[in-house]
Amino acid sequence: MHAITKSGWVEVITGSMFSGKTEELLRRLRRAEIAGQSVAVFKPAVDDRYGEATIGSHNGRQWEATVVENEGEGVWEIDDRLNGEEVVAVDEANFFTRELVDVCEALAADGRRVVVSGTDQTFRAEPFEPLPQLMALAEYVDKLQAICTVCGEPASRNQRLIDGDPAHADDPTILVGAEESYEARCRNCHTLRSD
Ligand SMILES: Nc1ncnc2c1ncn2[C@@H]1O[C@H](COP(=O)(O)OP(=O)(O)O)[C@@H](O)[C@H]1O
C-alpha cells in the first residue's frame, strides 16, 4: 500500500490471447514474493484449461490459484477468501461479470495491490467486459501484443477458429479454449466471417 494514504491500487495486464499476459502476471507475482509480500491468486471457475487450482501460461508456467465463482454476487468470494494478503491477482478477468470491478475497487481501497489479467477484445473485436471498465479505473494498464499467426506483425485481436475457418459472428461470446480454437491476429488479418 502507499505509505501516506494507506490506499492500494489496481494494475491491469491486457491484450490479445497469446500476448504474454499470464507470463507477465506470473513475473509480477514472483517479484512480489521475492520482496516478501504475501500473495493470493484467483481464477474463474469457468476456466479449467490448466487443472482445477492453477493458473497457467501458454508456455507451461503455473502458479497455485483459488477457483472462485465468476458471476454475480459470487464474485465477492474473492474478498471472502482473503487472509490479509497484500497482493491480490485475478487471471482470466474476461470471464467475470461486472461485479469484479466493484471487488477490485474495494480491495484497492482496503490497501491491496490488485493485479488483473484478461483479454480486452471478444473474437468479434468488440470490448470484452469487464476489461474496459477495469482499464478505466486502474492506476496502471499494460496492453501487450502477440504475433499475428498470418503475417507476423504485432497482433491485438483474437481470431476464433471453427473447423479451421473464420469465426461466425452469431456464436456465443464465451468459449473456453486455446490454440485449437483461437489465433492471435493483427487488425488486417482478423476476419469475422468466411463469406
Ligand atoms: N501467436 C503468438 N504470439 C506470441 N506468443 C505465442 C503465440 N502463440 C503461442 N505463443 C506462446 O504463448 C506465450 C504467452 O502465453 P501466455 O502468457 O499464456 O499468454 P496470454 O495469457 O496473453 O494468453 C508466449 O511466450 C509464446 O510461447
Ligand SMILES: Cc1cn([C@H]2C[C@H](O)[C@@H](COP(=O)(O)O)O2)c(=O)[nH]c1=O
Ligand atoms: C476472444 C475470446 C476468448 N475467450 C476465452 C478463450 C480463453 O479461454 C480465454 C482467454 O485466454 P488467454 O489467457 O487470454 O489466452 O478467453 C472467449 O471465451 N471468448 C472470446 O471471444
Ligand SMILES: [Zn+2]
Ligand atoms: Zn496479420
